[in-house]
Amino acid sequence: MDKSAAGHPDNSFDALESRMRGSNQSGLRAHNKRAVLSLIRRNGRLAKAEIARRTGLSPQTASVIMRSLEAEELVLRDQPQRGRVGQPSIPMRLNPDGAFSLGLKIGRRSVDLVLMDFVGRIRGHERLAYPFPQVREVLDFVAEAEPKLRALLPARLAGRIMGLGVALPYELWSWADEIAAPRGAMEEWRDLDVPRVLAGVTDLSVNVANDATAACAAENVFGSGHSADFVYFFVGAFIGGGIVMNGDLVSGRLGNAGAVGSMPVPREEGGSAQLINFASLHLLEKMYGAEGGDVLALWRGDISWESFGPLRDRWLDRAAYGLAHAIAASCSLYDFESAVIDGRFPASVREDLVARTAAALEQINRQGLSPISVRPGSIGIDAREIGSASLPFFAHYLLDHQVFLTDAE
Amino acid sequence: MDKSAAGHPDNSFDALESRMRGSNQSGLRAHNKRAVLSLIRRNGRLAKAEIARRTGLSPQTASVIMRSLEAEELVLRDQPQRGRVGQPSIPMRLNPDGAFSLGLKIGRRSVDLVLMDFVGRIRGHERLAYPFPQVREVLDFVAEAEPKLRALLPARLAGRIMGLGVALPYELWSWADEIAAPRGAMEEWRDLDVPRVLAGVTDLSVNVANDATAACAAENVFGSGHSADFVYFFVGAFIGGGIVMNGDLVSGRLGNAGAVGSMPVPREEGGSAQLINFASLHLLEKMYGAEGGDVLALWRGDISWESFGPLRDRWLDRAAYGLAHAIAASCSLYDFESAVIDGRFPASVREDLVARTAAALEQINRQGLSPISVRPGSIGIDAREIGSASLPFFAHYLLDHQVFLTDAE
DNA sequence: AATAAATAAATCCATCTGAATTATATTTGT
DNA sequence: ACAAATATAATTCAGATGGATTTATTTATT
Structure with missing residues (x-):
């Protein structure tokens, strides 16, 4: 009721x-x-x-x-x-077969649906790539992919799918220009009641989170670092993040915690710009395009990071500079034990970015702040999908200090 | 055991x-x-x-x-x-007489001990001013002032003093130079186990918090704003803050949440400096001194804010600029509903600072952030003392999502 | 007569305490 | 070397306890 x-x-x-x-x-x-x-x-x-x-x-x-x-x-x-x-x-x-969940990651270039078991293994994966996300297309994809994944389980277990977790960039529609979507094409997302619509399509309970917050959830449950207080950065087309305090994923009053892409970062030449202009693959894309590179190949993923040459270094240094400032600002608000960096890039790039960020952090005045360590994420590229699928497990089975109360019913 | x-x-x-x-x-x-x-x-x-x-x-x-x-x-x-x-x-x-608490604020220029009743009224206040805090002096003050305050209550009620809350600047010792304390004089604070020593002196259970975090606690319990998610700034000799998420005061892994004074703020001429260099009375003091003003009179409080002339405006604008950046950075980490500004100044100055900060915030690119309102604090100068005294009430009587668990004993 | 607050009594439910049971390792005696 | 006795630890049964709920009753008001 x-x-x-x-x-x-x-x-x-x-x-x-x-x-x-x-x-x-x-x-x-x-x-x-x-x-x-x-x-x-x-x-x-x-x-x-x-x-x-x-x-x-x-x-x-x-x-x-x-x-x-x-x-x-x-x-x-x-x-x-x-x-x-x-x-x-x-x-x-x-019991790996004790419960299952579905995770849906709606991205700017593709949508992914995964089936996860109770110990965090991905049992199935469906994907659709597109130039930009459209509501109709995404819903059709879910309607089609969900039964396929469900069919991977014997009937006895299929009923154990506990819910659908959704990882969704904050205000998906508001960066339409940056991904070259036709003007107005993504406006339909603005008024969409995502949980309700998806609950209708799948007949499952739905939990939604910011995409980077979902990645952070994955790091928190399945990561090997085991820190109870960390700030998390996921470098994708844009950059987002999440925060874990006292072991709990903090999703925010409106689900927009960890919107680190919007954090003001001082520019060396004066004033400031948002972190997204320092650390994002969108920026790398622009830099690559400006040098005459093939931007489309970049998104298809058939460009190796080695082939960027000096651009790789320039981007990494700029990203590290921005991340270091964002970390210093984060620690000023909450005394995190560590900052975790992951993203849609190979592990070698991740390690490099972590090292450079740690170095850049040394250059920042941190008087009055508790020490913080910079660590690479332990999940990698799929963190957002895995994280989205972990959301139903939080809702049903895992400890979170918000959920002690009796249901309102 | x-x-x-x-x-x-x-x-x-x-x-x-x-x-x-x-x-x-x-x-x-x-x-x-x-x-x-x-x-x-x-x-x-x-x-x-x-x-x-x-x-x-x-x-x-x-x-x-x-x-x-x-x-x-x-x-x-x-x-x-x-x-x-x-x-x-x-x-x-x-029942106002249902329970009482003591609040101790150890500051850089004075130490205050207050007796508070269950509805937040201050029933008694003792104070000692000094050029810089020394352990011996502070402990002696507490030993002397505590019985005085206790004597204000009839014997029947004196037993209802639930505990001692302490508001203490983070790393009190580390800004010895800024307050012109003799080198090394404040080192003894570094290794002092404050809760244990004070528990010994007063025979009460002791809760310690960062001083600005304590002020934030006061705003959270007794403030009139009634927001469940806010970031708080208290402008004192330095500047500190606190955060409230989902109605709970967040004190941080090491009790150093809301260390906003250390937040990097972009300088117009390039690079960055900590917020403390933009918004603090210490800065005002320096500016005042540089113009030939009487710095000591400033601390005695016999200078009216009106007499600062144009300096008032310059300081307020600089502080507002810094605060606006700190607010933008804070919202990037957590989608606060509001930012609350209070400090050791008259209400008129507070209102002015809030208005200027709101204006400065308009100048910052906030794409991707949820809207936030800037509000004046409703407690004022005594927020830290009141907040410190509220800590024992939190520990014993007020809801905080961390305390559901049975005691470890 | 209807409505709502307050509470007494009976019941339900989850935990705790203390005792009993089971299974193993270690020690002691021969 | 073997066997019995003993110590240790995991697990569980039975009963007690504490706290919330349900049901029914009383009280006070419009």
């Missing part, structure tokens, strides 16, 4: 008050289940007793919760661990 | 895992109590039935919780509200 239909004399509960909700036993159990699942995900495999110790729950409660998760086939029991005094522990791990 | 003494085979629970804790019924009740108290605080007075509706709890639960809060004397019943069909509702409000 919709809250607005409940007929309360005063249902103008604003954002501030909606947080101040109570909870009940079901909420408690749900929370504890999420805590257990998150813990297992991070550790790979854990025995009941170990879970009890780490969550602070009593062994009995841990036992009950684990048996219920086992009954739901979300976890599997592993080989008993012998070699130490006492009854051998039975480690439990996530 | 200390966790490290528990003798677990693996007690290296890192920051990420410490979040993944379970909870139990006591945690549930504690959470619901906090939700109820936070709701009453924000609304002034609420009847049990209204609380049930807004928290989502059953009327029975709301009733039980309210009676228990009443028994603890944390809330009082107000006049029954007649005039509508049905049994008149009995609004409940916070």
Whole structure:
């Protein structure tokens, strides 16, 4: 039932008050289940007793919760661990087939739909490339690709697809010129209620996030770095980012957290420009085109990075300069432990960009700031697709400090 | 019992895992109590039935919780509200004498200790001015002032002082030169375990925060703006800030969130400088001194802002320019609803600075950012003291999404 | 008579505590 | 070297506890 239909004399509960909700036993159990699942995900495999110790729950409660998760086939029991005094522990791990999700990445040059299993493996991938995204085309693609991916699973498992996560650039329509889309062609995105429409097409619950925020989610769940507080940059056609605070992905009041592409960066010649003009493949494209290069080949991906020659260095230095400033600004707002850089480029370029950014950061006055380390992302080019598919898992199974409350229903 | 003494085979629970804790019924009740108290605080007075509706709890639960809060004397019943069909509702409000806290602000020119009641009124204030802070002097001041403030309360209420909140500039020692302290005189702060020492002096539980973060806390609890997502600036001798996301004060991994003074701001002539060089009273002091003004009179506060003449305008414009850039950078990281500016100056100056900052913000390219409004703070000069005193209330009574978990003990 | 607030009693649900069970490693005795 | 005794640890059962919900009742008002 919709809250607005409940007929309360005063249902103008604003954002501030909606947080101040109570909870009940079901909420408690749900929370504890999420805590257990998150813990297992991070550790790979854990025995009941170990879970009890780490969550602070009593062994009995841990036992009950684990048996219920086992009954739901979300976890599997592993080989008993012998070699130490006492009854051998039975480690439990996530069941890869326990739950599935779909991830949809709507990009400026292509749309991707992936099927992901409970341990983060991509089980299937469909893609459509285009010069610019059109609503009709994207919806048709989803309608066609979704059954194909669903068919990869036996009927018994297909029902376990928990939801559809969508990674969408913020205000997709507002950079129409930059990608040479016909004027007005992308306006239809502006008024589209993406979650509602996609829920209609797929009959799944839909979670939407900024595309770079989705990539950040992937780094947070599946990344190897294991930092609980980091700022994340994904260099794509444009550049976006995301933030993780205290282990939680922060998506923002309007879902526009980590809009780092718009961050003002000082220009050496005075004044400032947005980060997007320092670190983006769109910029590289422009620089390449200005030198007479074949821009289309760039998007097809049949240009090797080595062939850029000195342009590679110039772009990397400019990007590193911009990123370093954005990192310094980010740390001034929140004392992140690390800054993570990933993007649509080979690992070698990523490492190079990280090194140059770290060097550029040394040049910036950071008095009053806590130290920060610059790290490469561990997911790579597919981070946005993977991240989008992870969103339904957050919504259903993973711990996030916003979700303790009982549902409004 | 200390966790490290528990003798677990693996007690290296890192920051990420410490979040993944379970909870139990006591945690549930504690959470619901906090939700109820936070709701009453924000609304002034609420009847049990209204609380049930807004928290989502059953009327029975709301009733039980309210009676228990009443028994603890944390809330009082107000006049029954007649005039509508049905049994008149009995609004409940916070009992000003329900709980008290002490707030200690350690500044570069003075130290202040205040006694605050449960509705945020300052019941007593002690102060010591100095040229620069020394550990011994500050501790002696606290030891002397604390009993004085305690004596303001009847014995029955003095036991209700819940804790001591401390507002402390980040790395107090690291700007020794700027305030003309003898070299090395402030080094002793570096290794001081502030919470432990103050807990020893006062026999209270101690919560420490960055001074501007404390001011931000005051704006969040007692401010009239009622925004759930804002970035906050406090212009003092230096400049600091704080952030509130989804209604929660974010204090940062190391308590250094909102270190906006260190934010890089582009200079018109090229390159960048930290915000502290654009918007701080320290800068005003330097500018004033360079024109032959009496700097000491400035700190004593017997110079009126009107007497600065054109300097006032120059400083305000420079500060507004810097603040606008800091705001743009902040919004690029998180889509705040508003930016709040307060500081150690009269309300008229504050309004002027807000207006100029809003104007300066118009000059910055904000493509890709959600709109933000610039607002004056509603607390004023004492925000840091008030904020520090509010910290114990957060720790004990107010809702904060991090505290759902059972204590580790 | 209708409406709404407040609450008492009974019930439900999730966790906790304490005791019991099981399975292993280690020690001790022969 | 073998076997019994002991210590350790994981797991689970049963009962108690705490807290929220449901249902029904009382009270006060228009």
